[in-house]
Amino acid sequence: MELFxxxxxxxxxxxxxxxxxxxxxxxxxxxxxxxxxxGDGIGHVALTGVGAGLLLNRSPVLVAVIVATVGAIAIxxxxxxxxxxxxxxxxxLFYGGIAGGVLLVGLSDxxxxxxxxxxFGSLLSTSTSDLITVGVLGAAILITMIVLRPALFxxxxxxxxxxxxxxxxxxxxxLIAVTTAVTVTIAMRAVGVxxxxxxxxxxxxxxxxxxRGFRSTMTAAMALGFFAAGSGVWVAATADTPPGASxxxxxxxxxxxxxVAGALWRAVRRRTAPAHVPVPEPHEVVLDRG
Amino acid sequence: MSTPVIIVEHGAVGYDGRPVLRDVSLTVxxxxxxxxxxxxxxxxxxxxxxxxGLVPLGAGSITLFDRPLRQFRQWxxxxxxxxxxxxxxxxxATVREVVASGRLARRGVLRPPGAADRxxxxxxxxxxxxxxxxxxxxxxxxxxxxxxTLIARALAGQPExxxxxxxxxxxxxxxxxxxxxxxxxxxxxxxxxLLVAHELxxxxxxxxxxxxxxxxxxxxxxxxxxxxxxxxxxxxDHVHPHGPDEPAGLWSN
Numbered sequence: 001m002e003l004f005x006x007x008x009x010x011x012x013x014x015x016x017x018x019x020x021x022x023x024x025x026x027x028x029x030x031x032x033x034x035x036x037x038x039g040d041g042i043g044h045v046a047l048t049g050v051g052a053g054l055l056l057n058r059s060p061v062l063v064a065v066i067v068a069t070v071g072a073i074a075i076x077x078x079x080x081x082x083x084x085x086x087x088x089x090x091x092x093l094f095y096g097g098i099a100g101g102v103l104l105v106g107l108s109d110x111x112x113x114x115x116x117x118x119x120f121g122s123l124l125s126t127s128t129s130d131l132i133t134v135g136v137l138g139a140a141i142l143i144t145m146i147v148l149r150p151a152l153f154x155x156x157x158x159x160x161x162x163x164x165x166x167x168x169x170x171x172x173x174x175l176i177a178v179t180t181a182v183t184v185t186i187a188m189r190a191v192g193v194x195x196x197x198x199x200x201x202x203x204x205x206x207x208x209x210x211x212r213g214f215r216s217t218m219t220a221a222m223a224l225g226f227f228a229a230g231s232g233v234w235v236a237a238t239a240d241t242p243p244g245a246s247x248x249x250x251x252x253x254x255x256x257x258x259x260v261a262g263a264l265w266r267a268v269r270r271r272t273a274p275a276h277v278p279v280p281e282p283h284e285v286v287l288d289r290g
Numbered sequence: 291m292s293t294p295v296i297i298v299e300h301g302a303v304g305y306d307g308r309p310v311l312r313d314v315s316l317t318v319x320x321x322x323x324x325x326x327x328x329x330x331x332x333x334x335x336x337x338x339x340x341x342x343g344l345v346p347l348g349a350g351s352i353t354l355f356d357r358p359l360r361q362f363r364q365w366x367x368x369x370x371x372x373x374x375x376x377x378x379x380x381x382x383a384t385v386r387e388v389v390a391s392g393r394l395a396r397r398g399v400l401r402p403p404g405a406a407d408r409x410x411x412x413x414x415x416x417x418x419x420x421x422x423x424x425x426x427x428x429x430x431x432x433x434x435x436x437x438x439t440l441i442a443r444a445l446a447g448q449p450e451x452x453x454x455x456x457x458x459x460x461x462x463x464x465x466x467x468x469x470x471x472x473x474x475x476x477x478x479x480x481x482x483x484l485l486v487a488h489e490l491x492x493x494x495x496x497x498x499x500x501x502x503x504x505x506x507x508x509x510x511x512x513x514x515x516x517x518x519x520x521x522x523x524x525x526x527d528h529v530h531p532h533g534p535d536e537p538a539g540l541w542s543n
Contacts, residue, residue, distance in 0.1 A: 028381055034379045147400070148399060151399040153387065154394055158372070160372060161443075164370040165365055165366075168365060210380050217382055239488065
């Protein structure tokens with residue numbers, strides 16, 4: 001525990017906890033809309049922003065926020081049109097994003113260590129100003145996702161009904177897209193571009209195995225994300241493992257534990273309680289084939 | 291003379307240049323219960339989707355509560371019941387959470403739910419006989435109960451006009467009865483109903499007028515027509531599969 005006396009460890013821990021809480025709060029809407037991998041895609045696009053930032057000697061995170069937001073809006077516009085060719089357009093955007101990022105990083109004076117820091121996260125190098133950015137943006141994401149939960153639930157659950165209810169569906173969709181871009185860029189520091197989706201999606205996948213409602217799923221997913229982030233940083237500090245990977249592996253481990261426990265629980269219940277046999281309606285045809 | 295609630299004048303709708311509705315005119319006045327009947331693919335669902343602004347009109351005009359559809363903003367006056375509840379990504383939601391969505395048209399996006407919202411949700415759940423299932427996940431309900439959840443969601447908004455897309459297709463008898471009862475109560479309180487149906491079943495006594503859509507036009511507007519052929523047999527249970535769902539792709543919702 002004495003490792004957490006060091007300010008850089010404290011910053012790493014606080015940053016990870018904020019992201020662990022905020023990422024699943026947004027992720028639940030992405031999972032419900034079957035956009036589970038969108039975080040990955042936007043992460044690829046954000047990498048171009050990182051490259052541009054390094055090349056232009058500007059803050060890579062700030063440039064990445066801008067580039068990822070533009071990318072997210074472009075993806076949302078393609079999605080809203082519902083064209084089949086949208087799939088291909090997204091693939092182009094994703095691969096263009098990561099190739100552009102690698103190219104721009106290569107053109108700049110940055111080393112491959114810099115690129116690795118963004119690909120896989122570098123929590124321990126979190127500076128105080130980084131932490132303030134993560135804290136402010138993380139709080140903004142959390143407040144938005146919680147205050148707008150009824151409306152965001154409605155559009156994620158049944159977009160047409162939401163439109164007939166007169167909700168500003170297009171604005172809310174853009175809001176989700178922009179929030180995804182912001183979450184991706186702040187989480188980039190912690191777990192890296194390649195592992196961001198895990199923090200948004202895995203806690204939700206774990207929670208929804210045992211919860212009954214949307215609100216309880218959201219609360220449980222946030223708790224799981226918080227727990228995975230905290231214990232991941234602790235494991236990383238004590239066992240000297242990469243923090244990003246530790247956080248994600250812990251999140252996946254809790255998914256497996258809950259999945260196995262849930263399966264056992266259902267098996268026990270099936271054995272103790274009589275199975276519910278649905279009563280079919282009577283046949284309305286004459287079955288005369290002896 | 292009652293006030294018109296829905297006016298469709300010479301409405302035409304096409305998908306990708308293929309006409310679905312050619313020239314449809316229809317007026318629904320306050321207090322009526324109008325059934326839109328027709329074969330699969332006749333365009334009857336398209337008609338109500340056009341009225342709700344979910345598909346664009348190629349020609350003609352639609353007026354809702356004396357307002358052109360384009361300028362219509364009082365969506366809390368309309369309760370929409372879609373054909374079925376989409377599964378989405380599978381995040382669980384309780385019956386109450388789904389029904390509570392029906393209050394958003396009235397409450398707006400930012401205001402948190404209050405006592406009036408909770409009371410309306412409770413009343414809607416009772417009206418469809420699902421009060422005891424309020425905290426169950428909707429995914430564990432039968433098809434008929436899910437349909438009743440969607441009707442409760444529409445009723446929770448306390449609308450003046452209910453628009454329903456095949457509310458009884460493939461729904462068990464108990465749910466059809468519960469639904470007919472909820473509809474009778476709604477109409478008794480002065481509500482107006484426009485519903486698309488394939489078969490009327492227990493709803494038949496509630497319907498005041500029937501409109502039959504055929505080949506993109508309206509071929510009958512008046513009394514409920516009697517079923518003919520094998521449809522007329524007393525035990526005929528008119529349930530058959532509907533068109534394939536839209537492909538559930540990564541980017542579709």
